Amino acid sequence: MKIKNNKIILWTLFSVLAFSGIFAFNTKNDKLFALAKNIDIFATMVRELDSYYVDEIDPDELVTVGINAMLEELDPYTEYVPEEESEDFRMLTTGEYGGIGALIGNRGSGNIIIMPYTGFPAQSGGLKIADQILKIDSIDVSEKATGEVSDLLKGPANTPVKLKVKRNTDTLDFELVRRKISLKNVPFYGKLDQKTGYIKLGDFTKNASNEVRKALIDLKNQGSEQLVLDLRDNPGGLLGEAVEIVNLFIPKGKEVVKTIGKLENVNYTYKTSKSPVDKDIPLVVLINERSASAAEIVAGALQDYDRAVLIGRKSFGKGLVQTTVPLTYNAQMKVTTAKYYIPSGRCIQAIDYAQSRENGAITSVPDSLRKEFKTKNGRIVLDGAGIEPDQMVETESYAPISYSLVARSHVFDFATEYFYQHDSIGDPSTFEITDEEYRDFVAFLDGKEYDYTTYLEKSVEDMRETAKNSPLYEEIKAQIEELEKKVNHSKEQDLITYQKEIKKIISEEIVSRYYFQEGMIEASLEEDKDLLKAIEILAEPKKLDLILSASAK
Incomplete structure (x- = not known):
């Protein structure tokens, strides 16, 4: 009976859309008439499918498939969010959810704790990396998909949840109380040396700018006289947070980004509104091919004002702005409403989705059509393909054997064994397994499959x-x-040839067992090529000034 009622509601909704709403406009307008006509055809087709199709259909599922197929014709960022997915969507935009505060995943033997976040119920309650989740409350989850397990762990703050986990050969029970989990935008910051501060900004959800502000002030109080802001692998997020972060380094009243779209109400110029924390501190920003959206606004604006030297690789190239539009029945749509333009006037969108729809293939802006713009000091910068760094550093690639050892979870499993055999390790920034421990790893691999093709x-x-x-x-x-x-390669020889590289990967994984996400980031900074280049440039103020001057081009 419930299905029948849902169908009646659906048909009523289509009728209202097709006749009461759309036809209220002047049908002489070709575009509105075409829209009304096609909505009517769609509603009629679904209704007739329900009547004639040999099997029962689910109208909700069918219409959702139709909506998603329609949106795929536009761009990857315009999405339909049904009511049942609204909580997950809110978490993506705010970084907040109710749960135990742990990243879970599947390593072949079942769903395990990949990373408990510091200070939240999973970590403070005693869960460890590699704990395999067997039951949540009374529900056996040993065979369930990761998404289902994640949903069961989430819930309103201050509600209890029981977990049964397998740890090595032991089965353990935990009773935790869910909390409001607010993921950190700045998972780590610290001093690289006596003069150089470092801030890792991983996201742009709510409070990102406050976290960066606090980190910056703390580093200055610790004696930092220069700064590295790491935006690598940052997918972006809230535009307002990007503007506030730029404002930490440039004066009040400066344009940061301008949004221009079809509707007048999305056209807006965002300017800095506060006095900066430090408008003179020497600054390097790290970017790579996975730095996108708000991360590109920050990097691009600081480049346009010649306020920072950018190091790394060309950024992703997402110059599109999305707005969340409420729909009926508590559904939502995230829709691309504008393009953004940074202070020099350039738009950094790399893919022309309108052209891609016509060609049937992804179409990037060709180099011949990229336009030149100038920074405050007169340096030439280009639009149409992301933010290009001032100093390019080639991406670090790993040997095939390293990829294989990680992909097959051998590094992960060895680190877990190591953790239960050692009560503690040294400082995460300097920890490295010994040659003897590496030989233990090689012995650990005996009989395990990790072949690969070079x-x-x-x-x-x-x-x-x-x-x-x-x-x-x-x-x-x-x-x-x-x-x-x-x-033809020899696995045994490759274990010797790439020993230094493999030891570093193992060491970072081991560090995560003791110091969690923060320690893993700190450990990864050792011998980081982008970071070494940043420190080299910051050590020579004249070189930094030369890079930021027009004469350097």
């Missing part, structure tokens, strides 16, 4: 497949086989 092997394999179609294949077959013998 880039060179793949190239030779592709060459063989191509050569098979050639009439000369039989003549060159022996040469290809000889080449294959030469390039």
